[in-house]
Amino acid sequence: MAKQLRKWLLYAFASILSAILFLLVGVFFNWFGVYQGPGEVIELNKISSTFIEEGEVSQKPSAKKILFGDLHVHTTFSFDALLLNLPIANGEGTHPVADACNFARFCSNLDFFAVTDHAEWLTKREWKDSLDSIQNCARVSDDLDEPPLVPFLGWEWTQASVNKDTHYGHKNIIIRGIDKEEVPSMPISTTSGAFNSFAFGSTTLVTAAAVLLDFPNRKHYLDWRFKSLVAKASKDCKQGEELNSNSDCYEKAETSAELFRKLEQLNLDTLVIPHGSAWGNVTPPLTSWDLQL
Numbered sequence: 001m002a003k004q005l006r007k008w009l010l011y012a013f014a015s016i017l018s019a020i021l022f023l024l025v026g027v028f029f030n031w032f033g034v035y036q037g038p039g040e041v042i043e044l045n046k047i048s049s050t051f052i053e054e055g056e057v058s059q060k061p062s063a064k065k066i067l068f069g070d071l072h073v074h075t076t077f078s079f080d081a082l083l084l085n086l087p088i089a090n091g092e093g094t095h096p097v098a099d100a101c102n103f104a105r106f107c108s109n110l111d112f113f114a115v116t117d118h119a120e121w122l123t124k125r126e127w128k129d130s131l132d133s134i135q136n137c138a139r140v141s142d143d144l145d146e147p148p149l150v151p152f153l154g155w156e157w158t159q160a161s162v163n164k165d166t167h168y169g170h171k172n173i174i175i176r177g178i179d180k181e182e183v184p185s186m187p188i189s190t191t192s193g194a195f196n197s198f199a200f201g202s203t204t205l206v207t208a209a210a211v212l213l214d215f216p217n218r219k220h221y222l223d224w225r226f227k228s229l230v231a232k233a234s235k236d237c238k239q240g241e242e243l244n245s246n247s248d249c250y251e252k253a254e255t256s257a258e259l260f261r262k263l264e265q266l267n268l269d270t271l272v273i274p275h276g277s278a279w280g281n282v283t284p285p286l287t288s289w290d291l292q293l
Helices: 002-028 079-084 097-106 124-144 194-199 204-213 215-233 256-266
Strands: 069-073 112-118 150-158 170-175 249-252 270-275
Touching: 069 097, 069 150, 069 170, 069 270, 079 112, 079 215, 097 112, 097 124, 112 124, 112 170, 124 150, 170 256, 204 215, 256 270
Parallel strands: 069 112, 112 150
Antiparallel strands: 150 170, 170 270
């Protein structure tokens, strides 16, 4: 009896170990992860933000109009947004670019918004799909909404340092136009700070552990692993390399001055908004605006 029990336990242990090894190999070689995609823009008209109360006298429109928008929007194309939206972190899972459009139209009823995902983990495919989704958002809203929503595409330059003399801060870069010729082939990113090293660290064991702990939601963790591998495979652009629509490399700027110089070279109409300048978290004490701009 004891011998049979030991034999059964040995078989059970071998089966569990084989399953874990299969999972580790599958995660390492990315057998299960896929691209999440930009999502779908809802093709329904939104409720107008303008209402006339009962008994209100209609007056001549004022020359001034207040518009409400959001110029700092992350989707799960961003490393931190994806990580914090994983089910194991009590998140809701994937929220791609189309969800940002749908939320702006139907939930917050905004007049305008800009998707500003972190450039440091954005792949070429995601950047292209972001533009396509923003263009689709504009088309659908123009056709169905009154007034229409105005969507913009941009990115966040995510530089950080623990040294105040080399901390240039995070900046949201908003592009005015959304036509293909008005948008760079890839956003300008940076290699400074802990963000890049954290985003590009090893994810094999972390992914496997997340799958085992939350097996029903395994697809989210496997797709996160897929995204990390694609991002890691992208190389930095060579010094002086001329970028075009076929370029598949990360254009880097290490300082604010270099960032603004490269933006000028792109000859695009952009708006740069520094943010997160309060001391603490990712901003070291005694940091000032002289390096930010």
